[in-house]
Amino acid sequence: MTERFDVVVVGAGPAGSMAALTLARAGRSVCLLERGPFPGSKNLYGGVIYGRVLDEILPRWIDEAPIERWVTRRVTMVLTETQSLAVDFRSSAWGAKPYNGATALRPEFDSWLASEAEKAGAVLVCSTTATGLLLDERGRTTGVRTDRPGGDIEAGVVIACDGVNAFLAKQAGLTSTEDPSHYTLGVKEVLALAPDEIERRFGLEPGEGADFEVIGGTGGIAGGGFLYTNRETVSVGLVLSIEGLSRSETRPEQLLAEFKSHPAIRPLVAGGDVVEYGAHLIPEAGLAMMPRLAGDGILVAGDAAGMCLAAGIWLEGVNFAMASGAAAGEAAAEALERGDTSAGGLRGYRKRLEANFVLADHRRLKRAPHLVLSDRMQHQYPQLVCNLVEEIFTVRNPSPKQGIVAQARQERRKAGVRLRDLARDGWSAWRTFR
Amino acid sequence: MSRSSESSPVAFEDRMATTEFRIASEPHISVHGDSCRGCTTRACVTACPAKLFVPTSDGGILFNYEQCFECGTCYLVCNTEGAITWAYPEGGAGVVYRRS
Amino acid sequence: MRRPLFAACWKVVELRSSIDPLTGEVTPDHLSLGVSRSDEAALEWALRSAARWGGGVRLVTAGSAKTEAALRQGAAVGATELLRVDLPIDWPSDWIARAVAPHLADADLVWCGDMSTDRGSGAFPAYLAAELGISQALGLIGVELNGPDGPAGSDGPDKGLGFEALRRLDGGRRERLSIGARAVLSCEGATTRLRRASLDGVLVARDAPIAVRVGSRGTTVAPAVASIAPFRPRARVVEPPAGPTARERIRSLTGADAAGRTARAITLNPREAAVAILEALGSWGELPAGLSGERAGDLP
Numbered sequence: 001m002t003e004r005f006d007v008v009v010v011g012a013g014p015a016g017s018m019a020a021l022t023l024a025r026a027g028r029s030v031c032l033l034e035r036g037p038f039p040g041s042k043n044l045y046g047g048v049i050y051g052r053v054l055d056e057i058l059p060r061w062i063d064e065a066p067i068e069r070w071v072t073r074r075v076t077m078v079l080t081e082t083q084s085l086a087v088d089f090r091s092s093a094w095g096a097k098p099y100n101g102a103t104a105l106r107p108e109f110d111s112w113l114a115s116e117a118e119k120a121g122a123v124l125v126c127s128t129t130a131t132g133l134l135l136d137e138r139g140r141t142t143g144v145r146t147d148r149p150g151g152d153i154e155a156g157v158v159i160a161c162d163g164v165n166a167f168l169a170k171q172a173g174l175t176s177t178e179d180p181s182h183y184t185l186g187v188k189e190v191l192a193l194a195p196d197e198i199e200r201r202f203g204l205e206p207g208e209g210a211d212f213e214v215i216g217g218t219g220g221i222a223g224g225g226f227l228y229t230n231r232e233t234v235s236v237g238l239v240l241s242i243e244g245l246s247r248s249e250t251r252p253e254q255l256l257a258e259f260k261s262h263p264a265i266r267p268l269v270a271g272g273d274v275v276e277y278g279a280h281l282i283p284e285a286g287l288a289m290m291p292r293l294a295g296d297g298i299l300v301a302g303d304a305a306g307m308c309l310a311a312g313i314w315l316e317g318v319n320f321a322m323a324s325g326a327a328a329g330e331a332a333a334e335a336l337e338r339g340d341t342s343a344g345g346l347r348g349y350r351k352r353l354e355a356n357f358v359l360a361d362h363r364r365l366k367r368a369p370h371l372v373l374s375d376r377m378q379h380q381y382p383q384l385v386c387n388l389v390e391e392i393f394t395v396r397n398p399s400p401k402q403g404i405v406a407q408a409r410q411e412r413r414k415a416g417v418r419l420r421d422l423a424r425d426g427w428s429a430w431r432t433f434r
Numbered sequence: 435m436s437r438s439s440e441s442s443p444v445a446f447e448d449r450m451a452t453t454e455f456r457i458a459s460e461p462h463i464s465v466h467g468d469s470c471r472g473c474t475t476r477a478c479v480t481a482c483p484a485k486l487f488v489p490t491s492d493g494g495i496l497f498n499y500e501q502c503f504e505c506g507t508c509y510l511v512c513n514t515e516g517a518i519t520w521a522y523p524e525g526g527a528g529v530v531y532r533r534s
Numbered sequence: 535m536r537r538p539l540f541a542a543c544w545k546v547v548e549l550r551s552s553i554d555p556l557t558g559e560v561t562p563d564h565l566s567l568g569v570s571r572s573d574e575a576a577l578e579w580a581l582r583s584a585a586r587w588g589g590g591v592r593l594v595t596a597g598s599a600k601t602e603a604a605l606r607q608g609a610a611v612g613a614t615e616l617l618r619v620d621l622p623i624d625w626p627s628d629w630i631a632r633a634v635a636p637h638l639a640d641a642d643l644v645w646c647g648d649m650s651t652d653r654g655s656g657a658f659p660a661y662l663a664a665e666l667g668i669s670q671a672l673g674l675i676g677v678e679l680n681g682p683d684g685p686a687g688s689d690g691p692d693k694g695l696g697f698e699a700l701r702r703l704d705g706g707r708r709e710r711l712s713i714g715a716r717a718v719l720s721c722e723g724a725t726t727r728l729r730r731a732s733l734d735g736v737l738v739a740r741d742a743p744i745a746v747r748v749g750s751r752g753t754t755v756a757p758a759v760a761s762i763a764p765f766r767p768r769a770r771v772v773e774p775p776a777g778p779t780a781r782e783r784i785r786s787l788t789g790a791d792a793a794g795r796t797a798r799a800i801t802l803n804p805r806e807a808a809v810a811i812l813e814a815l816g817s818w819g820e821l822p823a824g825l826s827g828e829r830a831g832d833l834p
């Protein structure tokens with residue numbers, strides 16, 4: 001027996017739930033498939049969600065979403081083996097409505113978002129894996145096959161929100177990338193600490209949270225680290241280049257243990273028992289890996305479309321997933337309305353992404369992933385700036401203090417950075433992040 | 435970094451025991467040990483965050499699917515065509531994150 | 535002939551909870567509501583019973599409305615009737631059995647899991663059998679539904695509705711039972727695995743009707759609890775061992791030389807057996823003061 005819906009959304013992550021919610025509100029019958037026993041059960045991430053994109057669609061999200069802490073402190077840190085240099089930004093504005101970022105646990109958050117889609121009328125079916133697309137003789141997508149008995153579902157449009165491995169987009173021929181350099185691996189530990197202990201260590205008021213993004217500290221493998229405070233746990237993890245890892249002799253959890261024992265990190269995490277350990281891939285390459293976003297009868301959104309923004313000091317994917325999911329939902333509703341669900345009929349999706357931040361941010365930061373994972377950015381520059389700052393603040397009485405420019409020149413030479421490269425990277429950083 | 439990690443003496447089994455796995459009756463990933471005999475990188479052995487690939491003395495690979503994070507790293511790092519067959523486990527089975 | 539009715543009883547619980555190591559406070563995990571493997575097995579046996587002898591499957595749970603999503607998963611695999619007895623799940627097992635029993639009076643076989651995952655006692659099926667006044671076979675570790683037809687001599691609507699099952703006994707021994715309707719059965723999770731619901735089943739079950747009955751409060755008085763303390767085997771005071779060498783003292787301390795408590799096989803009627811057991815326990819000093827073989831005369 002074959003079921004039929006206007007739309008099947010595969011994956012009840014942030015992209016899928018927003019697509020389903022949008023379609024259900026547009027009066028469409030929509031089936032939201034999730035392979036985990038509940039939404040979020042497969043979706044390990046770092047920790048901070050930027051919910052601004054929900055303001056219009058779910059105006060009460062601030063009060064209703066399962067938030068752990070509102071981020072009021074954001075630290076960007078550079079680590080060498082023995083040194084650390086941080087920009088420590090605090091904003092009390094972020095600690096009051098409308099807030100900025102929030103830490104949240106994905107099993108809670110994704111379950112909540114999916115339940116909002118259900119309230120709007122979407123049919124959520126968990127514990128069900130989509131094993132492939134149903135294609136007609138001309139290669140158009142007509143539905144999905146699931147791993148339940150009698151599990152075929154026909155639909156006018158399939159929205160693939162199945163996350164980073166993107167098997168459905170690959171089957172539809174919208175992408176073929178399996179280039180390891182396009183991905184990083186996130187490994188993470190969740191450590192239990194009492195709420196007041198977290199507030200003491202991170203210098204926070206009750207309910208406030210901290211977000212630490214770290215460049216370096218990954219034992220020579222390109223990548224970075226992160227620390228996020230939840231209500232009664234701290235998430236600590238590393239983001240590791242897949243290529244670096246496959247050449248490495250050191251296993252991910254050993255790298256993580258070394259990161260945790262760095263003098264700048266240890267005092268924050270010491271004594272916290274591991275209460276969960278896990279790993280998940282991150283699509284790192286942005287525009288360079290983005291598939292064709294629409295095919296006949298199919299749209300791709302969220303991580304499946306490489307829309308996660310992973311560019312060193314940024315690690316944002318949930319907001320991009322939610323925005324692209326909502327845009328896919330709107331475009332699918334529009335196409336069904338017009339009776340044209342071909343790739344052309346679905347082109348409203350790309351238009352919407354061009355108009356909002358999703359593609360604009362990716363365009364602007366299109367060189368960032370390459371730059372951030374480059375060897376100089378990963379090793380030489382952190383060493384250089386840390387040494388420079390160390391020189392500046394090391395008191396060498398009775399010798400007089402040296403001029404900063406002279407010291408900088410010296411450190412650059414010591415770190416083996418050529419002026420030409422510095423100038424080039426500086427220029428491309430300017431073009432990338434301006 | 436070379437510093438010893440005094441603050442993290444967690445044994446790997448204990449680390450894995452913190453995460454819930456609902457074990458499917460069928461493996462979702464299979465590794466074809468024969469293809470691995472010629473492999474020089476053995477990238478999966480160090481890269482798999484769940485440490486599921488164990489080299490055997492005769493040059494093969496022993497693989498156990500039960501505590502898999504379903505991340506995909508292994509098929510990305512493996513260069514040998516046909517060595518790994520990879521799919522998601524049956525709906526409802528596999529890793530269940532709760533505090534991530 | 536009346537269509538047979540098979541029932542399965544589920545206890546819907548949080549399958550995971552975190553326990554604060556310092557305060558012992560238990561925080562149940564709301565996303566993990568479900569039933570144990572053995573409850574799942576119970577439904578599978580009920581479904582297979584219906585497949586073998588025809589008839590319907592009634593799935594019953596006791597608890598609040600939040601159990602209903604789990605109950606619907608039972609409808610998705612083929613339970614034909616869903617029933618929830620509304621009562622607080624922390625009632626003692628005998629109250630719950632009394633509240634549920636009236637809704638199982640027409641069931642030929644009632645399948646239960648042998649124990650729920652929330653440190654349940656496994657007593658519910660026994661109380662249920664007592665309430666219903668029917669036989670019980672608890673702790674089954676193997677079930678053979680497709681053996682030869684039921685116990686000879688059974689007739690009426692239950693004719694032929696019988697099968698064999700294996701039960702665990704102490705000391706690694708097994709008991710093979712011949713079971714006929716009506717009976718309450720409890721099975722271990724390893725006996726079988728619940729089938730996977732079809733997609734159609736899942737979709738239809740979303741709107742499956744659930745009958746709700748209010749469970750009336752039981753009347754038994756909860757046993758008075760004098761104190762709660764961790765279990766520690768009682769220490770028995772013994773004379774310091776005498777003897778010139780350590781070896782002899784050890785022998786006397788461990789009773790190696792004394793006449794052993796050897797096992798003996800005796801055949802007695804139940805009442806005599808109870809008296810003999812109490813006497814033996816009393817003579818070994820295992821009974822608290824005031825309870826001994828002499829009180830055996832109080833037995834019914």
Ligand SMILES: Cc1cc2nc3c(=O)[nH]c(=O)nc-3n(C[C@H](O)[C@H](O)[C@H](O)COP(=O)(O)OP(=O)(O)OC[C@H]3O[C@@H](n4cnc5c(N)ncnc54)[C@H](O)[C@@H]3O)c2cc1C
Nearest residue numbers: 011013014015035045046048130163186302303317318321
């Ligand atoms: C270590 C790490 C740290 C991160 N930190 C942050 C952060 O701090 N902030 C931030 O905003 N983002 C962060 N991200 C990125 C963010 O997690 C993702 O961008 C985001 O989850 C993408 O959402 P999605 O809905 O596209 O995909 P996902 O969240 O991956 O959801 C995909 C869903 O589809 C389901 N699914 C997959 N295949 C199938 C199938 N065949 N059938 C049925 N269901 C299927 C999955 O179970 C899953 O529920 C991080 C990621 C990682 C790995």
Ligand code: SF4
Nearest residue numbers: 470473478512514517
């Ligand atoms: S699985 Fe791939 S990477 Fe691992 S040993 Fe076999 S061939 Fe090598």
Ligand code: SF4
Nearest residue numbers: 482502503505506508
């Ligand atoms: S998917 Fe990830 S956790 Fe599973 S075997 Fe492959 S690398 Fe290991």
